[in-house]
Each structure stands twice: as structure tokens, then as C-alpha cells.
Amino acid sequence: xxxxxxxxxxxxxxxxxxxxxxxxxxxxxxxxxxxxxxxxxxxxxxxxxxxxxxxxxxxxxxxxxxxxxxxxxxxxxxxxxxxxxxxxxxxxxxxxxxxxxxxxxxxxxxxxxxxxxxxxxxxxxxxxxxxxxxxxxxxxxxxxx
Numbered sequence: 001x002x003x004x005x006x007x008x009x010x011x012x013x014x015x016x017x018x019x020x021x022x023x024x025x026x027x028x029x030x031x032x033x034x035x036x037x038x039x040x041x042x043x044x045x046x047x048x049x050x051x052x053x054x055x056x057x058x059x060x061x062x063x064x065x066x067x068x069x070x071x072x073x074x075x076x077x078x079x080x081x082x083x084x085x086x087x088x089x090x091x092x093x094x095x096x097x098x099x100x101x102x103x104x105x106x107x108x109x110x111x112x113x114x115x116x117x118x119x120x121x122x123x124x125x126x127x128x129x130x131x132x133x134x135x136x137x138x139x140x141x142x143x144x145x
Contacts, residue, residue, distance in 0.1 A: 011106045012038050012050045018115045024122065033096070035087030044122050046097040049084070053103050057081050060104045097127055
């Protein structure tokens, strides 16, 4: 557990590099906000969490319950999910837009689509898109091509 990185993960760096290349300026891991969001865009009053599919229990093929020490892992992962919900609710009550980007959505085949959607959501001030878990569905929902 001590070797698990909670900052500067590859998915986070991918999102940050893209945002910077698009002209967005941000702050990283702002401790004064609930949940210490990975990326904070003060100009847009938007926070972005870049979540790992395993650690935050994403409903995709990358999440599988461990077969050993099951009580520990159930408590750990379900605790993470509850904490995420609480932090997102607190941020929304404070007036912040929240976006969650999942690690699986930043893999080679989906990254370009996910990042362009992220840019669209920020620039158009789309309020509180909680989960970027199924990019094509969100594109269809927002009528974006």
C-alpha cells in the first residue's frame, strides 16, 4: 500500500497536459477544497477528479474484487466510494462544478474522445457532470458530434 501513488498518476498527467495545451490554467491538489481535487480550474469554478477504476469501484472490466483479505478490501473500497460521494456533494454545495474522469476512459482508444468532451464541458460551463464513464453516451445526451 505504501507504494501506491495518489498524485501525478499517468491518467492525471495525461489530463493536465491536454488541459494546458488547450489554454486552461489550473491548480493541482488544492487541500482547502473537500476531497483535495486532482485538478482545479478556478476561472471556470470547476474541479476534476481523475479516478482509478479499481480504487474507486468503477463499473467497468478493470474493477474486480480481490479474492484474498476480502473484508479489508470491501471496507477500503466501499469507504473510498462513500468518501467520494460526500466530497462531491460538499463541492457542489460550495458552488463548484465537478467532473470525474475514469482511468479506463483515458486509454488509447478512448482518450481523444474523452479529452475533447472534457474540454467541451469546461468551456460551455456544463454543470455537475459527475461521471465521464461512458463518453459516447454523454456525447449523445448533449447532442455533440
